[in-house]
Amino acid sequence: MSFIRTVSHTLLAGLLLSSFSLPVAASELDARILKRLEQMEQRLQALETENAQLKKALNEPYISDSEPEVSARLKAVESQSNSYKKVAKVVESLEGIEVAGGLTMAAQKLSSKPDNYNKDSEVNYRGDVTVSLPAGDIGASEGLLFAHFRVGQGLGLENPGSAFSSLNSTSFQRPGTTTSDSTVLLAQAWYQLNIPLPLGGNPDLSRQHIEMNIGKMDPFMFFDQNSIADDETRGFMNQSFVHNPLLDTGGDIGVDDFGFTPGFRVAWVNDFYKPVKYGISFGAFGAGDGASFEDTLSDPFYIVQAETQQRLFSGLTGNYRLYYWKNYDRTDLNNNKETHAGFGFSVDQQVHDYMTLFARYGYQTQGDVEFDRALTFGTEFGGSYWNRGGDAIGAALGFLSLSDEYKNTNPDLDGEEQIAELYYRYRINNQIHISPNLQYIRQPGGDNTASSLTAYGLRAQLDF
Numbered sequence: 001m002s003f004i005r006t007v008s009h010t011l012l013a014g015l016l017l018s019s020f021s022l023p024v025a026a027s028e029l030d031a032r033i034l035k036r037l038e039q040m041e042q043r044l045q046a047l048e049t050e051n052a053q054l055k056k057a058l059n060e061p062y063i064s065d066s067e068p069e070v071s072a073r074l075k076a077v078e079s080q081s082n083s084y085k086k087v088a089k090v091v092e093s094l095e096g097i098e099v100a101g102g103l104t105m106a107a108q109k110l111s112s113k114p115d116n117y118n119k120d121s122e123v124n125y126r127g128d129v130t131v132s133l134p135a136g137d138i139g140a141s142e143g144l145l146f147a148h149f150r151v152g153q154g155l156g157l158e159n160p161g162s163a164f165s166s167l168n169s170t171s172f173q174r175p176g177t178t179t180s181d182s183t184v185l186l187a188q189a190w191y192q193l194n195i196p197l198p199l200g201g202n203p204d205l206s207r208q209h210i211e212m213n214i215g216k217m218d219p220f221m222f223f224d225q226n227s228i229a230d231d232e233t234r235g236f237m238n239q240s241f242v243h244n245p246l247l248d249t250g251g252d253i254g255v256d257d258f259g260f261t262p263g264f265r266v267a268w269v270n271d272f273y274k275p276v277k278y279g280i281s282f283g284a285f286g287a288g289d290g291a292s293f294e295d296t297l298s299d300p301f302y303i304v305q306a307e308t309q310q311r312l313f314s315g316l317t318g319n320y321r322l323y324y325w326k327n328y329d330r331t332d333l334n335n336n337k338e339t340h341a342g343f344g345f346s347v348d349q350q351v352h353d354y355m356t357l358f359a360r361y362g363y364q365t366q367g368d369v370e371f372d373r374a375l376t377f378g379t380e381f382g383g384s385y386w387n388r389g390g391d392a393i394g395a396a397l398g399f400l401s402l403s404d405e406y407k408n409t410n411p412d413l414d415g416e417e418q419i420a421e422l423y424y425r426y427r428i429n430n431q432i433h434i435s436p437n438l439q440y441i442r443q444p445g446g447d448n449t450a451s452s453l454t455a456y457g458l459r460a461q462l463d464f
Contacts, residue, residue, distance in 0.1 A: 096134040101464050103127045104170045104233045106156065108437075108457030114161030114450070124154025126172040126233075128187075140203040141195045148188035148218075150258070160453055162445030164249050164371065164400055164417050166239040167455045169232035172258070187260050190215025207272040211281075213265040219253060219285055222265050223305050223323055227348040228380045229358045229396065233461050235380070238421050238439055240398045244344045245374035246362035247325065249400070252340050252369075254287030254301045254327050261291035261301075275317075277309040288329035299329035318349035332368040333409055340367030344374075354382030358396075364403065371417070371446065372403035383427075390427030396420070402446040415448035417441065423459075435459045 109121040128150050135143035152172030159166050173183055192213045196206035213222070220230075224244050228235055232242050240249050247253040255261040263285030270278040286293070287301040305323035312318050322345045330340040344362035351357055357379050364372035378396025383389055398419035407413060420440040425433050441453040 098132045099129070101127070101129040102233060103462040104459065106168060106170050106237070106457060106459045108157050108168055108455050110157065110160060111454040111456070112451070114444075114453060117160050119157070122154060122156050122168070122171075124152065124156045124168065124171045124173075126150065126152035126170050128233075130188075135191060138193065141193050144192040144194070146188065146190050146192065146215075147186070149185070150187040151182060151184045153182045157455060160441075160444070160455075162447055162450060163441050163453060164240070164445060165245070165398070165419055165441065166249070167237070167439055167441075167453075168457075169237055169239045169242050170459065185258060186216075187258060188215070188217050188221075190217045207274070208268070208270045211265070211267040211269060214263075216260055216262050217265075217285075218260055219255065219263065219283060219301075219303065220248075220259075222267070222281060223283060223303050223321075224344070224346050224360075225319070225321065226346050226358055226360070227317075227319060228356050228394065229348070229360070229376070229378065233459075234425065234433065234435075235394055236378070236396055236421050236423065237437055237457075237459065238396075238398070238419055240374070240400065240419055241376055241378065241396050241421060244346065244360050244362045245371070245376065245398070245400055246342055246344065246364055246369075250364075250369055250371065250374075252301075252325060252327050252330060252342065252364075252367075254285070254291060254329055256291040261285045261287070262293060263300075275309070275311060279307050281305050281307075287327050290329065301325065301327040301329070312349065313351050316350035316352075319347070321346045326366075330367055333370070333405060338367055340369065341365050342367075342372075354384045356380050368405040369403055370406045371400040373399075373401040375399045376419075378421075388427070390433075392425045394421070394423045394425070400446070406446075412449070413446045415443040415446045417443055417446050431463050433461045433463075435461070 103125065104127070105123075105125045107121070107123045113120040128148065130146070130148045132144060132146045135145040137143060150172060154171055155173050156166070156168030156171030158168065158171070190213050192211060195210040195212070196203040197208040197210065198206075220243050224247065229241050230243075236242060239245075242248065243253075263283060265281060265283040267279055267281035282304045283302070285291070285301045285303075286297075287299060289295050290297070290299060303323055303325040305321055307319065307321040310318045310320065322343070324341075324343040326339065326341040328339050330338060332338045342362060342364040344360065346358075346360050348356060348358040357377070359377040360375070362374040376396060376398040378394065380392050380394040383391030383393075396419075398417075400417040400419070402413060402416060418441070420442075421438070423435050423437045425435045427433050435458070437457045437459055439453075439455045444450050444453055
């Protein structure tokens with residue numbers, strides 16, 4: 001009993017003590033809570049103050065030394081993001097723009113100077129810059145604007161003696177000026193619209209289209225083209241090998257003194273059987289005074305061309321073009337105005353991996369001219385045959401046959417001008433080529449009594 005009584009007394013004493021300690025513990029807990037609430041209120045006030053400072057700093061466009069670090073960083077990130085957006089807009093605005101340029105320098109010398117010819121060596125240069133850029137869409141049709149600027153000095157050896165052909169097609173200089181007067185010219189400026197066919201169809205599925213060009217242009221960009229005999233800055237330099245001699249050397253193209261004229265072109269192109277292609281094009285250009293924007297539409301030059309690209313010789317590329325032209329502003333042998341007409345073809349065919357052949361023929365069907373038939377042909381070998389992949393060798397022959405009318409007015413002439421050219425294009429790097437060149441003209445001007453002409457030279461081409 002004494003044990004039970006002792007335990008009871010102990011429990012009663014514990015309960016009494018706990019009853020006195022509860023109010024003390026509760027008061028301490030309340031004090032801690034109040035203190036914590038005061039700390040939170042102070043922290044909240046500090047955050048509100050910082051937030052107000054941050055809003056004020058972000059409203060200012062510039063970064064100051066006194067503003068919060070967070071706002072300075074946010075402004076730096078925003079500035080960098082805006083700069084990226086500006087760059088992206090610039091890149092987007094430049095998308096589709098293509099710029100190309102080249103500088104051609106040539107030096108030539110005749111082995112012997114013909115009679116009544118006052119120069120036996122010449123140096124000249126020519127620079128070309130082309131720019132093409134998108135010119136807006138019209139429905140599903142895409143527009144393109146093309147501009148070509150040309151500068152140069154020096155007439156080159158031109159046509160020595162009585163020769164029909166110029167030895168240097170790279171020369172460029174304003175007629176009637178001295179060589180110290182450099183010429184800068186807006187050579188071409190034209191607009192092209194590409195119209196997918198059929199009209200109203202899905203342009204992404206189109207395999208045919210119409211091309212329309214209008215402006216000042218070089219007709220040879222669109223007619224009588226050739227893959228290896230079309231560019232005097234890289235290939236053949238003699239004028240009779242660059243284009244059809246009846247059109248260029250003979251003058252039936254009717255362009256201005258610089259080789260350009262205002263005009264219009266429309267073409268239908270069929271890529272349905274790609275890589276085989278077909279096309280038909282028609283051009284109307286100013287001729288004579290019209291090429292200089294005088295009476296442009298009165299006596300034009302017309303040309304129509306049918307062309308195809310084929311895969312022959314085990315799939316190698318070949319281009320075949322047949323064309324007919326008519327010029328209402330030419331002159332006869334007595335300088336009387338008359339109409340000229342003729343037809344021709346231009347062919348280039350790759351026959352081996354690094355060998356391409358070309359041929360051109362022209363026949364005059366209407367008009368009294370000095371020569372009425374022209375045949376040129378040749379080849380280019382790629383340097384991969386001798387482990388110089390960027391090099392090439394080109395060789396060509398040409399025959400310009402005198403017309404019966406010209407023979408009748410010049411009874412002493414009974415030959416044909418025969419032309420030969422050989423060049424080697426040596427690649428220094430992707431931008432620079434140099435080309436030693438050798439040319440030979442037999443019976444210049446169809447005079448079988450005239451001495452033959454030999455010219456040798458060096459051409460340098462810089463592309464960028």
